[in-house]
Amino acid sequence: MNLDNIIDRRNTDCLKFDAAVRRGYPEDILPLWVADMDFPVAQPVIEAIQKRTAHGIFGYSEPDPKRFYHVLEQWFREQHHWQIQQDWLLQTPGVVFALAMAVKAFTDPGDAVLIQQPVYYPFSEVILDNGRRRVSSDLVLKDGHYEIDFTDFEQKIIENQVKLFLLCSPHNPAGRVWTREELETIAGICQKHNVIVVADEIHEDFVWTERPHIPYATLGETFAQQAVICTAPSKTFNLAGLQVSNIFIPNYELRRKVRHEINAAGYSQLNTLGLVACEAAYQYGLPWLKEVKQYLRENINFTRAFLQQHIPQISLIEPEGTYLLWLDCRGLGLTNTELEELIVNKAGLWLDSGAIFGAAGKGFQRVNAACPRSVLREALERIQKAISC
Template sequence: MGNSSTELDFDKIITRQGTGSRKWDDIGSVFGSEEVLPLWIADMDFASPGAVAAKIAARAEHPLYAYNAQNETFNQAIVDWVRRRHHWNIEKDWIVQAPGVVPSIILSIIALSEPGDGIIIQPPVYPPFFASIKDNNRIIVENPLLSKNGYYEIDFEDLEQKLADTKNKLLLLCNPHNPVGRVWSREELTKVYTLCQKYKVDVLSDEIHSDLVYRGHKHTVFASLGTPVCKQSVTFMAASKTFNIAGLNTSFMIIPCQRRRGLIETEVNRLHLRRNNLFGVLATETAYQEGEAWLDNLLVYLEKNADVLVQFVETKLPGVKVVKPEGTFLAWLDFRAYFKEAEKLDRFLVEEAKVGLNSGKSFGSQGEGFARINFATQRSVLVEALTRIERALKKITG
């Protein structure tokens, strides 16, 4: 899948300071220090596929950036990509454009539930899941994942209890899971599907990391379960994580059920969110049409980074625990042998190690003593960050 010359491209340092980068230019306001090496927010330090950059540059040469057409080739590119990469046959009519996955989740929550309804999540989980529920006057219902020596599984007994409660209307699923890196197996998702069918609970499935899966694992689209398709579901996808184009604010929902699609489209139209970014549409379409070889090489590089990370932690960071992620470019570091409180760990990482990671506590109370690291960076940068942590730990442990 990969070759050394392509890997060398991913090894190339690309300066991002001064480009308006949230990851690099906001470290002072986020961490209170300009000295940290940032491996936090989930974007990559790699150039997007050359075809994407070329198409954007060519379009930018035309001096008019007015309203864009509802491009049929955009929807067709999505249909073809989902069939090719995920073996799921969808119809163009099922696709609803949106400016991002988080706004799409919020729109779906508003459309498919009422204020006061319970929404089930599985922490530790992506922080906006909490906010999207709370900020819209719904009730957060936790079905915490079970950790078995750092390997996370779904607590199905607890999940069934939560689903059986008629006040709980939706399950917000993270598939693959951020931050623990699980690529839920078909068997696990089938159990979830069966329980949700039994208790008539709809599933909102965030599958933004679905293309980023490593050898030995396979992404299963939740909505592909059932016959002919799971109508009690909304799937959220985007090219943003896969091809590093998150700043173009373009995503889409796949909604097989006409009734549910109509309810969600009503909210989309009410807020006038139907029209996506001109360059985001072009970038997504081009990435799906011409970026597959680039992605295959990226996955080789990312998995090697994951291996380097795990080996470094196991050999040079005694007491820190990590399990190699099955997907995503995120790893979940367990510092509880050294820090029981999130505030102390966060302060240590910034002030002593001088690295900027995501605080585990932002992923729920289950993240106390953890930190999330984004390893989608040049290998030399990753090793430098880990070395900084190693030196800082030696200082406090003697």
Template sequence: MIYNFDEVIDRYHTESSKWDNVGVRVGNGDALPMWVADTDFPCAVPIVDAVKKRAEHPLFGYSYVVPDFFRVTKAWVARRYNWEIESEWIVYATGIVPVFNTMIQAFTDLGDEVIIQRPVYHPIAHAIEDNNRVISDNKLIYRNGQYSIDFEDLEKRASSEKAKIMIISSPHNPVGRVWTKEELTKIAEICLKHHVILISDEIHGDLILFGNKHYSVAALDEKYAQITVTCYAPSKTFNIAGLRASGIVVPNPDIRDGLQKQFARNRSIQQNVFALPAYIAAYTECDDYLEQLIPYLEDNIRFLTQYIHTNMPKIKVVPQEGMFLTWLDCTEMGIVGDELADFFIHEAGVAINRGDMFSPDAHNFVRINIGCPRSTLQKGLDLIRHTYSKKFD
């Protein structure tokens, strides 16, 4: 099937957080939404058909995790990530963020440390702080427009007797890095050495761009699998985040048992009745959608990079290896924090995510969502350029 990602679909009045709630969440209800991490592309037809078929039955009572969930997750992981997993390793979750919170509750105590790598997806930090644990920030190194891992600092943090969990974002949201096999191996070896459980958020793992390759860290060696909780979901890949379904792979039976028992204690394991039909369709019938989506995203990034380079040279596009979220370095603009956010959101009228959501140190960055039709992307860039020209040209 051929998909038209250039099609502009009106999302207003659909209870869309991105579009209908932009005023509450970002501060300007008239701003063009280029913020929260869902795309403006229609779902693949088999997913829509699966939901419609389920909706034709007039009863929407409680559902359960059917065997096909395990079968299709196992097949997808084997096909996409070259990792042969067992069905019993797979745990259903309504999302990856609940896994962060549940793992922290199950495997740490008050005052324990959880290692993260800022700037990083902000609900990771919230999960630590909301559960009264301590953030141990293995800050990424930003040098010459590129991000890398400070392994010397990571070793020190992992060696702390209070360090119990490390959470990685792979590919890394928001900086766009796709970690190499060598980088992931170093992370896993450090966690293994110091008995630190590794949670690998791989929700963007299907969206790998420009010839890069995604590796599931647990697939690199059986010994890494035994300390790792790997989080997969079709939500970003196929734009079905609102349906709430994730597959969590936990080979170690003790860690898996702890996760499941804490889920049960939290009463947080019931699923949306439409989630599993969509999940199963995504992982069995929608490869053609993904094959067409990747080059479209690549072209959007090329377009954005060239546009900004030509028209707004004080903004630098951090090289993007994966995802549909682009990290912009605005240091040369000379404005930060509230002033920088105001430039984009209120003056230009484009809703972005401010960088200091992801790290207190990232007040000179913003994250912009390029998962939209090319015309929408150009509209947003034109709005930014108009304001930029008045200030800097």
């Protein structure tokens, strides 16, 4: 693949590009915000979709459960050393949808749900929009690295009688890939206080350290029985618009409650082409993924070097995982409003303001590095120029 090639995504109903004006941004703004890639998907996925569309009928669809499960089982066993079981699987149109279903299944209006800000902002939305209370045990930034304050984590659970914890693993936007020790400590605290854990592991296939991503369910049977594991091919294989997520719930009673909420929401069969793409991606997409990951590593290295050489006031929070870069802009000495003015109006960039990830994100910007390097270079040069003006 030529990942340096710029593919024009405008006028394709692309949220990243075509939604700028209606969301209040200039039409010619350069977007590096929403978490999809500017790279074409793996050729075997395209071919599988083309074969299916040639049939010409797109009725209600469900894949053969044994065939589909076999593909998933092989992927998680080989890539993450996790042995899933077929009866654990529920499917939803997206991980955020699954988070909302879990909030409704395991809590009542007014109950507290715990998160760790700065964190992916739909975590807050599915809590607040469903009439629950958001409680955050904020991550602690220490020497350019985010850590968990376990004392605060447990205290927040006790003080607020928390019933549910939404875990982001790997963490978006902090870029942490949690260690086994960190996850086991979280799991122990949650088990002690009877807190159900919903783990959003959508970025599991993007890890940049020698330490692997650890699926929450592999921590032990007891912990797995108190957990919901949310996965999807959307980030891994750039399939977000095809709306398929695979949710694994080992505990029958938890699974029954989530299924009940899915049924109550009126959702049943998934997107036909999404199912086709999901199966093809997990079966044939690994060579494509390896090539993309190498390119992303180089993009991260390029960003780090550029900031150090040309914009030392901005530092890269070293990503252990995800292709979303978390930039610490506090060295510019700007208010959050002034920082947005600099990024949007002076640099002409559409990034994700750190403030939307919670108060702990103020002074930061999230950048999607899954783009051709020339685009990433232009974005960084625009920031450099805007600062120097």
